Amino acid sequence: MQTISFENVADQWLTLKKMQVKPSTFVKYQTIWEVRLKPSFGQYQLVEISEEAVMTFFLDQMEKTSGSLLQTMCYLLKAMLGYARHKYGQPTISFNYIKLPPAKMRTSTLSxxxxxxxxxxxxxxxxxxxxxxxxxxxxxxxxxxxxxxxxxxxxxxxxxxxxxxxxxxxxxxxxxxxxxxxxxxxxxxxxxxxxxxxxxxxxxxxxxxxxxxxxxxxxxxxxxxxxxxxxxxxxxxxxxxxxxxxxxxxxxxxxxxxxxxxxxxxxxxxxxxxxxxxxxxxxxxxxxxxxxxxxxxxxxxxxxxxxxxxx
The missing domain is CATH 1.10.443.10 (Intergrase catalytic core)
Structure with a gap:
């Protein structure tokens, strides 16, 4: 498998995604990568990303991150790793054991x-x-x-x-x-x-x-x-x-x-x-x-x- 940093993979995925989604959605994804995911995964080589690393990350985030943001973070990481699997032969990393809280729906209405x-x-x-x-x-x-x-x-x-x-x-x-x-x-x-x-x-x-x-x-x-x-x-x-x-x-x-x-x-x-x-x-x-x-x-x-x- 080709040696490549996960940051490079993420940048490639974001470049492709920019052509597929609305500008506001792309900015949202890019911001979550830069602020939330990159500090924890950006320094890794692709081969170093493991199920244990992913599991540890989300266990830590669940105590301090909203359900909606957790869901988006999980989507991005899973999509980036899926892209790496198809392009670079990265072994499949299962997300089946990650059970995130549902995004809270706003329920307020006028009396x-x-x-x-x-x-x-x-x-x-x-x-x-x-x-x-x-x-x-x-x-x-x-x-x-x-x-x-x-x-x-x-x-x-x-x-x-x-x-x-x-x-x-x-x-x-x-x-x-x-x-x-x-x-x-x-x-x-x-x-x-x-x-x-x-x-x-x-x-x-x-x-x-x-x-x-x-x-x-x-x-x-x-x-x-x-x-x-x-x-x-x-x-x-x-x-x-x-x-x-x-x-x-x-x-x-x-x-x-x-x-x-x-x-x-x-x-x-x-x-x-x-x-x-x-x-x-x-x-x-x-x-x-x-x-x-x-x-x-x-x-x-x-x-x-x-x-x-x-x-």
Missing amino acids: HDEEVRLDEYCFSHCNDTSIGILLGLYGGLRIGEICGLKWADIDLEEGLIYVQRTIQRISDTSSTKKTQVVILDPKTPSSQRIVPLTDFMNQFLKKYQASQTDVVADHFLLSGSDVPLEPRTLQYRYHRICKKLDIQLTFHGLRHSFATRCIEQQIDPKSLSEMLGHADVTTTLKRYVHSSLSFKKEQMAKIKSAVLFAE
Whole structure:
């Protein structure tokens, strides 16, 4: 077997992967390699990587690393070693004995009272920030998708939103700048979608449009120019409003809240899955839908005893 450092193997794998994944995903992989994996495996020759070394590494990491990050680290190391097996004849290293904790799903949603407070604030402030927040809460759009909307993507006659791009700030590996804002295709092919507007959101968008001095089809909805509003700017404004309203919820929690309310109001899960941009309905039900305790009680109240309530 050819003598080669594992760092060299990792660099080769990352170079190939860069052509296969979105820039933001590549930056994530590269960062995890540099910060998490390279300090422990970068100094090894490929032949020195063993199952014992891999097992020891993850046993140590499990005590101080989140489940989600552990899962990604495991994927990267396994993929890099798989590449080494095919190209350099590296013996197979089994990961079967590594049992990682599952990634924790975010479960927070707005309570009814919080939703009322946020509604009252946003609908009484017809501006770009309110529009952005309400599209998350009543459209289930991701923050990058909201910032990526142009006026041309909004059909107020038919009451439709066309999700065609997303805005992200990612690490810039090609210049001296630390990060850069990029305009990308949506997260996955299924994320490029058409989302119907509720009647009240359609009317509020018409009101917002009427308040603008110059509406250009190719300009971004929230910024009113050909330069998009940054997601972190919208996030900052959202958290400032939440602090004022005594609400503790991430911006992505608006998407959770939307999905949960839709299920509680018996909206078809398949339709909801498509509106959220998921490839299948299982992802929707598993990741985003969190019924409130009161809703669960209502559902349980529908169950009747065959004996006690027999006619």
